[in-house]
Amino acid sequence: MQRLKQFSFVALLLVLTSCNVxxxxxxxxxxxxxxxxxxxxxxxxxxxxVTNKGKVYKFxxxxxxxxxxxxxxxxxxxxYLTNIYTEPETLVDATKATFLISKNVPSPMGAFLTAFKTxxxxxxxxxxxxxxxxxxxxLLIHFKED
Numbered sequence: 708m709q710r711l712k713q714f715s716f717v718a719l720l721l722v723l724t725s726c727n728v729x730x731x732x733x734x735x736x737x738x739x740x741x742x743x744x745x746x747x748x749x750x751x752x753x754x755x756x757v758t759n760k761g762k763v764y765k766f767x768x769x770x771x772x773x774x775x776x777x778x779x780x781x782x783x784x785x786x787y788l789t790n791i792y793t794e795p796e797t798l799v800d801a802t803k804a805t806f807l808i809s810k811n812v813p814s815p816m817g818a819f820l821t822a823f824k825t826x827x828x829x830x831x832x833x834x835x836x837x838x839x840x841x842x843x844x845x846l847l848i849h850f851k852e853d
Contacts (some may be wrong), residue, residue, distance in 0.1 A: 728757060
């Protein structure tokens with residue numbers, strides 16, 4: 708009976724830890740973009756979606772993530788994440804990020820789209836590189852119009 712309790716506890720622990728809904732580290736140079744199938748190598752422009760069930764979709768650029776969303780039910784998505792310009796490899800909540808579209812900051816898919824953790828960071832780069840700033844909602848509208 709004691710062994711059954713131990714086995715049940717371990718099984719329950721495995722079930723609870725396997726249902727972790729959160730981001731996964733991107734393996735740059737190995738992971739592929741779920742949308743365009745390119746290998747993810749750019750540590751500044753990559754992005755990730757995590758569904759409510761914990762499935763993770765990785766992208767080589769925020770524009771691939773946005774284009775992927777057009778064919779996906781938004782209510783099923785828990786997290787939209789994006790790398791940021793000032794801290795390569797760092798994923799932040801894309802819905803709270805500020806985005807810059809500037810021809811002077813190339814991105815993997817040619818949309819010249821770069822994310823920043825704060826508006827202040829984006830304004831500093833915009834002053835040097837020019838371009839237009841967007842919030843997450845403004846960016847989605849911009850991509851729908853294209």
